[in-house]
Amino acid sequence: MKPDYYWETDSGLKGGTLVFLIPAALLVVLVVGYPILRTAGLSLFRYGLATGFSPEWAGFDNFVRAAFDSRFRNSLRITAFFTLVSVALEFGLGLFLAFAADSLHRGRGLVRAMLLVPWTLPTAIIGVLWTWIFNDQYGILNAALRGAHLTEAGIPWLARPGPAMAALITADVWKTFPFVFVILLAGLQSIPRELYESMEMDGGGAWPKFRHVTWPHLVPFVYVAVVFRGIQAFAAFDLMYVMTGGGPGGATETVSVYAYQTYMRYLDFGYGCALVVVMVLVLAALATGLHLILLRGHERAR
Amino acid sequence: MRILFWGCLVALLALSLARPASRDSDALSVLMEPDGTGVWRELIAKYNRDHPGLSVRMVEGPPATNLREDLYAASFLSGTAGYDIVYCDVNWVPKFAAAGWLLDLTGRISDEDLRDYLPASLQAGSYRGRLYRVPAFTDAGVLYYRKDLVSTPPETFAELVSLSMQYRTPERWGFLWQGKQYEGLVTVYLEVLWGHGGEWIDAAQQRVLLDRPEAVRALEFLKSTVGTISPPGVTNYVEEDTRILFQSGHAVFLRNWPYVWTLMRRSRAEIIDRIGIAPMVHAEGQWSAATLGGWGFAVSKFCADPEAAWRFIDFMTRPEQLQAVQRRQGRIPARRNLVPPEMKSILDSARMRPPIPAYAQASDILQRWLSSAITGSVTPDLALREAARETRLLLGN
Numbered sequence: 001m002k003p004d005y006y007w008e009t010d011s012g013l014k015g016g017t018l019v020f021l022i023p024a025a026l027l028v029v030l031v032v033g034y035p036i037l038r039t040a041g042l043s044l045f046r047y048g049l050a051t052g053f054s055p056e057w058a059g060f061d062n063f064v065r066a067a068f069d070s071r072f073r074n075s076l077r078i079t080a081f082f083t084l085v086s087v088a089l090e091f092g093l094g095l096f097l098a099f100a101a102d103s104l105h106r107g108r109g110l111v112r113a114m115l116l117v118p119w120t121l122p123t124a125i126i127g128v129l130w131t132w133i134f135n136d137q138y139g140i141l142n143a144a145l146r147g148a149h150l151t152e153a154g155i156p157w158l159a160r161p162g163p164a165m166a167a168l169i170t171a172d173v174w175k176t177f178p179f180v181f182v183i184l185l186a187g188l189q190s191i192p193r194e195l196y197e198s199m200e201m202d203g204g205g206a207w208p209k210f211r212h213v214t215w216p217h218l219v220p221f222v223y224v225a226v227v228f229r230g231i232q233a234f235a236a237f238d239l240m241y242v243m244t245g246g247g248p249g250g251a252t253e254t255v256s257v258y259a260y261q262t263y264m265r266y267l268d269f270g271y272g273c274a275l276v277v278v279m280v281l282v283l284a285a286l287a288t289g290l291h292l293i294l295l296r297g298h299e300r301a302r
Numbered sequence: 303m304r305i306l307f308w309g310c311l312v313a314l315l316a317l318s319l320a321r322p323a324s325r326d327s328d329a330l331s332v333l334m335e336p337d338g339t340g341v342w343r344e345l346i347a348k349y350n351r352d353h354p355g356l357s358v359r360m361v362e363g364p365p366a367t368n369l370r371e372d373l374y375a376a377s378f379l380s381g382t383a384g385y386d387i388v389y390c391d392v393n394w395v396p397k398f399a400a401a402g403w404l405l406d407l408t409g410r411i412s413d414e415d416l417r418d419y420l421p422a423s424l425q426a427g428s429y430r431g432r433l434y435r436v437p438a439f440t441d442a443g444v445l446y447y448r449k450d451l452v453s454t455p456p457e458t459f460a461e462l463v464s465l466s467m468q469y470r471t472p473e474r475w476g477f478l479w480q481g482k483q484y485e486g487l488v489t490v491y492l493e494v495l496w497g498h499g500g501e502w503i504d505a506a507q508q509r510v511l512l513d514r515p516e517a518v519r520a521l522e523f524l525k526s527t528v529g530t531i532s533p534p535g536v537t538n539y540v541e542e543d544t545r546i547l548f549q550s551g552h553a554v555f556l557r558n559w560p561y562v563w564t565l566m567r568r569s570r571a572e573i574i575d576r577i578g579i580a581p582m583v584h585a586e587g588q589w590s591a592a593t594l595g596g597w598g599f600a601v602s603k604f605c606a607d608p609e610a611a612w613r614f615i616d617f618m619t620r621p622e623q624l625q626a627v628q629r630r631q632g633r634i635p636a637r638r639n640l641v642p643p644e645m646k647s648i649l650d651s652a653r654m655r656p657p658i659p660a661y662a663q664a665s666d667i668l669q670r671w672l673s674s675a676i677t678g679s680v681t682p683d684l685a686l687r688e689a690a691r692e693t694r695l696l697l698g699n
Contacts (some may be wrong), residue, residue, distance in 0.1 A: 048661050049401055050698075065695065070688070071670065094634075157447055245366070248538070249483040249673050266663040267401060278522065 036280075040101075043274035049267035062274035072252065072275060075258040076282070080194040082165070082254060086172045090229060091222075093173065094180030102188040112182060117300055119178040127242030130171040132244075161251030164244050168252055171239055176232070180225045187221030188214070223294045227287050234283055255279045307386030328612055329359040333373060336362050341630040356610045362644070367391055367485070371662075378403040379603065386605035387614060391436045392426040392596050392654070393485070393661055396447060396625075399429035400503050400659035405601040405608055408433045415619075422479050422594050422638040422652050429657065434600050435615055436619050437636035439627070441595030442652035443493045444563070444645075445580045446556040457590075459523055462555060462583045466531035470556045476531030477555040478544040479524070483673035486540055487664050488655070489593040490557055491672055496591035496653060497522040497584035503656040503664065512668070512690035519585075521675055521682035528676055539595035549573065552675070557582065559595065560645055566657035580649050594652035596636060660696055667692045 043062055045055040066072050101111050120128070133141050134157035142154035156162045156177045204212070237256035240246055246253035246261070253261075257273065263272030337343050342360060350357040363370040371394055373460065377384025388394075390405065398404050411433070416424070419437050427435030447455045451469045456462040466476020480486035492502060500516030503509070511517065524607035528536055536544075541558055547564065548556040556562070567574050599615040601608055617623065624635035634641060634649070641649060658664065668689050675685035 038319070049397065053401070068695075070692070071667075245369075247483070250670060261666075264375055265368070266660065267375065267397070268660075 007160075038220040038274045039276055040268055043277045044108070045270045048272075055270070058270060063273050063278070065271060065279055066274055070279075071250070071253075072255075072258060075253050075255045078165075078252065079234055079236070079254040082172075082236060082252075083230055084168065086169045086176075086233050087226060087229050089173045090177040090180045091167065091226060093177045094184055094225065097177075097181045098184035101185050112185065115178045115181055117178075118175045119182075121175070123175060123238040124242050126171060126175050127239050130167065130174075130239075131158065131243050134167045158244055159248050161248055162247055164252050168239055168243060171243065172236065172254060176229060180229060183221050183225040184218065187218045191217045219294055223290065225273065226294075227290055230286060231283055231291070232284070316416050328355075329357040330386040330605065330607065330614065331359045331361055331376075331384075332363045332389055332614075333370060333385045333388050334362045335370070336365050339630040341627050345618065345623050345626060345634055348617070349614060353613065353617075356613060358614050361385070368550075372514070374398070378604070382604060382606075384602075384604075386602050387611050388435075388600040388602055389428075390598055392423075392435075392594060392598075393665075395427055395435050395600075396429050396657045396659045396661055398600070399434045403603050404434040405603055405605070406432050406434065407436060407458075407601065407624060410612060411436065418637045418639060419639070420638060420649060422649070422654065423596055423598070426596065426654050426657075427598050427600075428600055435598040436600070436615050437596060438619050438624060439596045439597045439633040440636040440641075440649060440652070441559050441561075441634065442592035442645075443557055443582055443648050444488060444560055444592065444648055445582050446558060447578050447580060448576055449578040450576040452553055455553075455578060456583050458586055459583050460586070461492075463527075463531060467553055470531065473552060475533050475547070475553045477527055478532060478539070478548055478553045479527075479536060479539040479557045480539055480544060481524075481528070481532075481676055482540050483669050484540065485665060485669070487666050487672050489595070491520065491524060491668070492593045492653075492655065493557070493582045493591055496522055497582060497588055498523075499585065499588045499604055502660065502668070503693065503697070505656045505658055508658075510690050510693045512686045514692065517686050521672065521686060524672075525676050525682055539675070541645065558667075560631035560634045560642075563642070563645070564628070566632075574642050579644060579648070590651050591664050592648055592652045596655050597633070598636070601622075635663045658697070663696055664693055667696065 042055070044058060044060070046058040046061070047053070047055040070124045089272065097115065101108055104111065133139050136142055136154050136156040139154075139157070141157070142151070144153060155163055157167045191214065196209060197214055199209050235256050235258065236254050240252050240254055240257050241260070244252045246257040256279070259272050259275040259279070262268050262275060266272075323408050337360070346360050363373055370389075371391070374385060374388060374394070375398075378398070388398070390398070390404075394403075423437035423440045424433065425438055426432055445455065448469070448477075456465050461469055462477060470476045479490045481490070495502065495517055496514040498520040500520055501511045501512055502517075504511060506675055528534060535546075541562075544553075544556055545558055545565070547553055547563075548558075549569070563571050563579060566577060582592055584590045585642055599618060601611045601615070605611050621635070621637060621640060624637065624640060627633055628635055628640065634645060655661065656664065671680070671685040671689035671692075674680045675682045680688075
């Protein structure tokens with residue numbers, strides 16, 4: 001029972017093909033490599049308003065400062081919470097709907113297209129939309145709550161720490177669960193039906209079918225969906241910037257928002273870059289951890 | 303279907319290549335607050351009518367001051383003339399001037415005008431002895447009180463508390479102030495701090511004085527009002543929340559800005575008769591101090607035509623224009639002759655927030671710890687020690 005994933009087929013790079021890769025590689029170096037190296041480089045300097053916009057060598061001072069910066073620690077905690085909750089909800093909702101759509105006999109394409117609409121909209125616009133929905137005076141959500149006599153005064157959603165975080169997570173889940181859904185649906189559809197049939201002949205129920213056929217096949221797709229979503233959620237900026245600005249009281253200030261404040265508002269470029277470098281390192285560690293847990297275990301199972 | 307697809311593609315391509323709709327390319331631009339009353343639009347139209355060939359274009363920015371600050375910073379960082387004229391808050395001057403983004407306007411103002419402008423406002427527009435911002439409006443913290451209940455306004459914190467206790471009823475609180483985590487909380491705390499004889503940052507010597515006993519006593523006072531003479535929700539209030547509560551008769555005292563005075567004088571006569579203004583209270587043996595705020599005009603370093611920008615600023619800061627804004631928005635002009643008499647002594651006691659380039663960051667540190675202390679998650683003593691430590695780290699000492 002060894003599924004053939006296309007990325008596992010060993011094509012091998014012959015000498016001649018390497019030449020054709022050079023233009024693409026150059027482009028990647030220019031577009032991705034340069035900004036990364038420059039950010040990493042700047043993080044080792046004191047550079048910004050305080051130094052009159054001329055870089056001064058600082059070694060690892062910026063990182064030492066980050067280690068003792070309670071606001072940074074707080075933003076890491078907030079970001080971790082946001083990432084964990086929103087990715088878990090998106091995964092649950094995406095998986096549920098993927099199963100539902102997979103069992104459809106017709107109209108699957110239509111459902112998929114319809115569910116993808118939120119994913120195609122720009123996040124900033126979605127942020128404005130949800131800000132209106134969550135407005136305490138004229139928002140539709142409070143109007144509905146008042147209509148159902150659940151609250152009289154309405155809840156100032158974006159003005160209280162807890163509700164503001166809930167509002168952000170709601171908006172994020174609404175926008176991005178379709179991404180998880182589409183990837184998992186593709187995974188489900190790639191499973192050969194014969195495997196289920198043979199399980200049925202062996203008298204396997206729903207759980208053994210999921211445990212021994214569906215899940216092992218789905219794991220690489222789960223990995224892709226969770227890693228992509230995790231990285232995006234951990235770097236979340238636009239929703240917070242539009243909906244709460246990181247408030248109230250810094251309760252929704254993610255690492256990206258703090259790095260933006262440091263860079264754009266405090267004009268402290270060196271430290272801002274150091275915060276971004278720390279964020280990238282945390283993300284790399286997370287992705288590696290997920291890879292080890294999901295895919296290694298997956299390979300051993302096979 | 304295929305024709306439709308290619309048609310759309312070509313149309314998109316054509317759109318993206320088309321030149322942006324031609325704007326008045328010679329016009330100078332200025333980013334302003336949202337023009338709710340329409341007074342800015344009228345004044346700029348008047349200027350454009352009187353100065354053919356020198357037109358100015360207004361861009362209405364977001365209402366949040368810090369967002370407009372970010373928009374200005376982003377346009378300066380890009381290094382091109384995003385905005386030629388800056389409608390500038392007092393707090394932006396050190397940062398923008400230190401970054402070299404504002405033109406030095408020293409010597410541009412006539413001696414006659416120099417004598418008319420309030421000294422504190424002129425000083426707040428300066429950085430290291432050079433003038434970068436021409437004052438237009440001034441602001442200072444004011445204590446409003448119910449004249450019908452309290453015959454003479456309190457002078458000390460102790461009197462404020464005892465009068466609040468005396469006149470509070472189930473429907474009426476004692477003292478309203480702005481406690482939400484934002485710049486307003488810093489301005490209130492500074493007035494209490496100065497009233498206790500303390501200081502936040504000694505800008506001249508770059509010393510942080512937040513962990514001194516006066517600072518702790520000041521914060522302990524603010525914290526002690528929450529739930530006793532001030533409503534529990536005060537820790538989430540901004541200016542308008544407190545003004546509305548006070549104006550509807552739900553408090554004896556209110557700390558707010560002068561715009562409230564203008565708004566109340568415009569409302570029904572029976573309200574204005576019951577309300578008085580006084581300087582902020584102070585501790586025994588200390589002096590009252592108001593936090594200075596205000597707006598003015600500056601010129602971007604990237605402005606293509608500084609002479610034209612100056613003509614505009616000179617026009618906008620004439621008494622007629624300032625009075626027009628005063629009538630419509632309630633702002634107090636920064637010219638001595640236009641300040642309402644009852645505001646004079648309060649404006650004279652106005653003090654500047656520390657004129658340091660890293661002000662925004664220092665304020666964010668203070669806001670966070672003040673908010674934590676007044677909402678009870680840390681003690682005032684610990685909050686200020688932490689705030690002092692972080693501020694020292696920021697200032698590099």
